Amino acid sequence: MTNSISNLELPHSVSLLEKMAAESIENGPFTYVHSGSGNEITLKANIDAFESWQIVPKYLNDVSIRDTSSKILDTTFPNSFALAPVGVQSIFHPEGELASARAAAHYGVPFIASTFTSHSLEEIATHLGDTPRWFQLYWSKDEELAISMVKRAEKAGYSAIVITVDTSLIGNRERDLNNGYSPLKLGKGSANYINDPVFLERFKTRPSSDDKGVIEKIGDVLFNPSLTWEDLRTIKKHTSLPILLKGILHEEDASKAMDYGVDGLIVSNHGGRQLDGCISSLEALPPIADVIQGRMPILLDSGIRRGSDVIKARALGASAVLLGRPFVYGLAIAGEQGVRQVLKNFINDIDTSLALTGCTSMSQVNKSLIRRKK
Ligand code: FNR
Secondary structure, three states: OOOOOOOOOOOOOHHHHHHHHHHHOOHHHHHHHHOOOOOOHHHHHHHHHHHOEEEOOOOOOOOOOOEOOEEEOOEEEOOOEEEOOOOOHHHOOOOHHHHHHHHHHHHOOOEEEOOOOOOOHHHHHHHHOOOOEEEEEOOOOOHHHHHHHHHHHHHOOOOOEEEEOOOOOOOOOHHHHHHOOOHHHHOOOOHHHHOOHHHHHOOOOOOOOOOHHHHHHHHHHOOOOOOOOOHHHHHHHHOOOOEEEEEEOOHHHHHHHHHOOOOEEEEOOHHHOOOOOOOOHHHHHHHHHHHHOOOOOEEEOOOOOOHHHHHHHHHOOOOEEEEOHHHHHHHHHHHHHHHHHHHHHHHHHHHHHHHHHOOOEHHHOOHHHEEEOO
């Protein structure tokens, strides 16, 4: 299979996309995207959770004109979803994030760039045009470096900072460990570092992305297990951009986030890639929505595969969702065209699901439309 297919028709279900992706790229990168941590209990729970809730539609409303959009912190999500931050995308396709950014821009789908991308946040921005974008930050052990990345993101038109809180260390991804596969060690996520003035100060000459010294240095500073709630005050001092926390699962943390002046939450377990055995995102959502009471936007990811999943997340209290693995499968199969196809099919599915729920806009989707399976 080649990585660029004209007249492309990709399957509509994620399970078939996954199979096609497995045939399109090597086992190392495929396992990296597809697998979860430990025994993959949480990876599975993310999918099962959506099956344990049922939509109860209400009919005979005129649903001939529909609006699937939602607005979060001044950002319009035309279809109530954004692309989740996914690092090291060049292991799936040589164009990596540039291809997925162009596909997102084609549909106006907001893009969240990871700290750990294969192309710099500035270069990704040029491929997004005026499509809304947020920057996901792994708040580094090197505070000066973290602040420098925030400033660069501001300059390149990113309109919110997403701080991922569930990655104090990298999860125990058994299948990658068994394969001996690590994109970090291959230097595939170095672009934001080797283009950063603070990071470069540590090197006499401009290093390449797979320079051993660079990889070692990134490994040293990338994750920060000593991060605390108090550190949020430092971050807030250095930016006027809104801050969202990604990876919140406990309602007490949701409550703390409000105390610390956070602007939004992303309920997520990193797609089952961090703590295996932790709660699925969808099960974590209702108690968090109860605590927040609409005072800040809540997004959700981990296990979103279909339009009806977006309806369920919305009914249980999320304003919008993030899509992870499915778009990466499109990227692995056929680059920009592959991501475009996945997005097109997902957008249609969301629209159809909204109509069949009996609603004309996402704002009508509420608790009355969902019940837990007995
Ligand atoms: C991720 N995710 C992620 N999250 C993050 O905050 N920063 C990152 O750099 C990455 N990188 C990354 C790489 C790959 C290959 C995957 C699959 C995931 C997690 C991602 O943002 C999101 O939380 C999950 O992918 C959502 O779950 P689904 O949709 O994949 O089930």
